Amino acid sequence: MSRALKQARFNLFIYGAGHHQAAWRAPDSHAEQLADTGYYVQLAQLAERGLLDAVFLADSQAVSADAAAAGPTWLFEPFTLLTALSQHTSRIGLVCTVSSSFYSPFHASRMLASLDRLSGGRAGANIVTSMWDSEAQNHGRQSLGDHGYRYGRADEFITVLRQLFESHPRDALQIQRDLVFTDAGQLREINHAGEHFSVRGPLNLPAGPQDSPVIFQAGSSGQGRDLAAKHAEGIYSVAADEQMALEYARDVRARAQLMGRDPQALAIMPGLVTYVGNTLEEARQKQRRLNNLLPTAQSLAQLAVFIQQDTSDWELDAPVPALPPLEQFSGPAGRYATILRLIEIHQPTVRELLGLLAAGGGHCTMVGTPSMIADEIERWLDSGAADGFNLMPPSLPDSLDDFVQLVIPELQRRGRFRTAYEHRTLRENLGLPRPVRREKLAQPV
Template identity: 55%
Template sequence: MGSQLHFNAFLFGCGHHGASWRHPESSVDRLGDITYYEELAQIAERGCLDAVFFADGHSVRNPASGSWWFLEPLTALSAMARATERVGLVSTVSTTFYTPFHAARMLASLDHISRGRVGWNVVTSMFDAEARNHGLEEMPPHDERYARAAEFVDVALALWDSWEPDALVLDRGGMFADPAKVNPIHHRGSHFLVDGPLTVPHSPQGRPVLFQAGASDQGRDLAARYAEGIYAVAYDLPAAQSYYDDVKKRVRQAGRNSDEVVVMPGLVTYVGSTTEEARRKKAELDALLPTSQSLAQLSMFVEQDCSDWELDAPVPPVPPLAQFTGPHGRYETILRIIEKDRPTVRALLGTLAAGGGHCTMIGTPESIADEIELWFRRGGADGFNLMPPLYPSGLADFVDEVIPVLQKRKLFRSRYETNTLRDHLRGPGE
């Protein structure tokens, strides 16, 4: 654990609440307007956040719900790089659908454009609908995807290293680059054949910062081998501590310094001048959820018919985990939410609609800062991947209300002291 927190802002449409786009204050009419994303990045930069982050998807699941990516992330980040100076820029790139050369070239280009602020979130993707947009009938098996991912990352790293830092000579008398310092990689593997070198010379960071969201065993091992930042899912502190301890142990077993790997659980926040005001903000969004759809989804999660559950009454009794026959991960999260929050049915639907199993903090700037500090000091997180329920107001609330409290407590930087994303994560002088 470092001495200070780290924060990324996870940018997603109008916000992370399933009904955010329906809210009167949403920017639903601006989702194709690059200035919207530039403004979000500028708010993040105002708060001295480490980075903004885009996930990605390669299929449209439900046009009516608005829950997919409007602009291609790397294209959007190129523009956002020009509208900002310090905040990091992280994009998901799928190892199942891209090739290493293509990904390495795009990310190195963006590292040049941003002067060293780029990160790559390594994912293997998961939906058959995505596979069928890339010439595959269905997603390859889990183990095969992770084997490809490991080789993909190795090749990308080799390509970024194919130009030595001082290879460019730029001597107008006759030498552009020193051929002895630009090396092919001659990779021949199970999944890829890549000669190299890369067509983009050594970038400001040398190689982009690698992020990974590893939940499965293979995902955690991939993160332990390569990641400098890990996105995690934890609804409460015990779940966070368990994941944190496990993944840091794996990092050490991989022969790396676990202090140099930043673990960032997702964090949904509702900030108000009072707890009642914060709860009102959540209730406003929850009231916009299409109820029948949400209850049908909940019925699927808990494997019982919830269609006649009374929305504003407490959640009826559900079986303990030991008696549940369906997938345990999501169900365990639902049990944690019920136990921790004692929600009404409507409030439970709203929590699941805003970040699912991610930690949710509802309260004043001080009470939220208290919870964040607790997670940080008790080994649950090195920082958080912020998931505001409603953009841009949810991010602005956090930046303008919560960040100053953390700055006052010396838990977060008051200004940028570093220029590259890697240095933001490692801290000045490291």
């Protein structure tokens, strides 16, 4: 008997007019509609027509320091926007960023449980610690705190979040008019008293159709990987190529196993930027079109910061000049290592390197025909580098439409992607198990 082919999973990461920094500058971009709910409804419905697993909204709690030139980032508060999208879609999952640095667990769990019920079991949350002190300064604090503090708070935050989701099971809602509305014996106080949070519980809303929203994480540091291995059900990873993705997946799964979890009960989804054309040249032309819109001086100056050398006289359409090896670099190593990896993989001109950094940063970029991109996706699936991908279209909605119209049918022909939604909840469509409820949270209410 032949072994079933591993199925691809896809998440749409909605970001402004597209993930390429110059996408909003294109004459035909939808930049004027980014504060219009209808634009996001259109994207979510297009993703649902493509049978994608989820749409994902990231978030920031502050205006970018480079807002004038960098273009749009996060306009709508994601819970509010996803609630609107839930009423215009029926099957696609709805995932939003939740900052453990700014939310309390009770507030976040109540909002997530509400979204889960409003959408019929399609909610998920990407738990982050946030990035910038400017965000903390909008919440009455001077800084986010050091790495250890932020990840300690995030660990406790997710632990309490899960306990709250378990504290009010679906079956507690009885509605027997002559007897009882809620079976209070099934409710549990969690009575959590920790370093960062004190929460009594229970949650004042019964669990939804998938019992609890799906928890995502995107940790890349050692502490981030531990957090993902301990708590995450889905992981948005960063990888410039298949080998980098495979190393990450093996590491996180090994950490999960050491923590007593099933290492295969994780959906690891690296970011993916695609330029798709009916021919390779057509796909490359789509990439060049966006790259040519980048403000040259600004992009070179940003690159100079990353590599800590003057780039102002670099010739845009010449190969990237030789850079020192990583062990000789004294600046921030993570981004520099990614740049070296991108140069090794793509052998780009300077302009092309600026474009690769502008569209997804260190995430994988695939350029080609539907067949070429499907070949790459299959390799990543079969090697164990990915269970699916967090799609980061360089231009929206055009690049998403190309993927849905061209790549999805090719994967379906190969038996690698669904031809209809099999289930109604995000958890089931991702192939994730239901959480096991612990019976002894605390005393019944």
